[in-house]
Amino acid sequence: MVELLKEEASIIGFPFSKYISSEKTRTLIDGGNIKEIGKENSLNTEILLDLQPQLVVGYSVSSAVKSLTTIKNAGINVIYNGDWLEETPLGRAEWIKFFGVLFNKEKQADSIFNVIEANYIEAKNIALKSSNKATILSGAIMSKDIWNLPAGESFVAQFLKDANVNYLWKDSKGTGSLSLSFESVFDKAQSAKFWIAPGYFSSKEQMLKSNKIYSKFNAFRENKIFTPATKKGKTGGIIYYELATTRPDLVLKDIIKITNPKLVPNYNLTFFEVMK
Structure with a gap:
């Protein structure tokens, strides 16, 4: 979703980054612009704190909460992404609007989602x-x-x-x-x-x-x-x-x-x- 908004350069740390396949973001990883910060449920808080990000986007599962609480207590903003809790395919895709707000790109996010939604409805009708x-x-x-x-x-x-x-x-x-x-x-x-x-x-x-x-x-x-x-x-x-x-x-x-x-x-x- 961050890539669709053309904001991948804003990412400075990511967990288990070997699973990222996008060529654009892999180039940033290989160039050292995106640091490895551990696994999803076991973040390396030391590396993350050294990066001093303006915001950490995480998700709430029991094993991840402790790491995110440590980060929050250090004065770094943490927001939870809840797209995985959505019960419909379009509900999950609509979370691009969440990132649109973060990057002051609400109109672009709305436009991207509207195209995806229209394509989905068209396929459903077919x-x-x-x-x-x-x-x-x-x-x-x-x-x-x-x-x-x-x-x-x-x-x-x-x-x-x-x-x-x-x-x-x-x-x-x-x-x-x-x-x-x-x-x-x-x-x-x-x-x-x-x-x-x-x-x-x-x-x-x-x-x-x-x-x-x-x-x-x-x-x-x-x-x-x-x-x-x-x-x-x-x-x-x-x-x-x-x-x-x-x-x-x-x-x-x-x-x-x-x-x-x-x-x-x-x-x-x-x-x-x-x-x-």
Whole structure:
């Protein structure tokens, strides 16, 4: 969002900066203009205090609060970014207006968001032209035979709803993720046409090493698994995790392209690709 406002030179410190893929900002990192300040939940407060920033933009999780409190007590301004708490894709993208206020660029931020919003609504309306609602499975087993997938009221489920597909857990409650037994997921989704975002897996071989029963899903056998985990920047950052919050219109178009490619014939996938 800071880049979209052309203010990346204002950033002087960033946690775990190896995950930044943008070439413009990587140039600043490589040139020493942006310092490494630790990991998200374990900031190096000594380095950060030496930088003397005018403002630290953080987010509130239990392990991060202590570091941010130390910084605040040292007289440095701290503001919490709450975009991750938003329950809709456009709600998250609208946080560019927050940065617009910080840089006195409210009009530019509003204009950028309005374009993204218009593109999203246009893509949503295109998706409604199809009466073919493909069945969708998501997630994977993360540990101890427990399958994690998006709950029906989550922002991920909203993407699938707006893409006019049949997410098999669309009627479930909750805005986070569901933790389900492997057996219940297999019974419900063995015949699902598409499998979108299968956890952290980046290859079918990797999935089979974890659990051979994955091969019994139709989407696995028919090469209909799509993952964002394989599109990475030069230093290993996954593009989806960096850019998707800001560009929900492109995420929605990706899902439409996967499930109803004829609706967006001239569009190429931005974040996802077929898992091999």
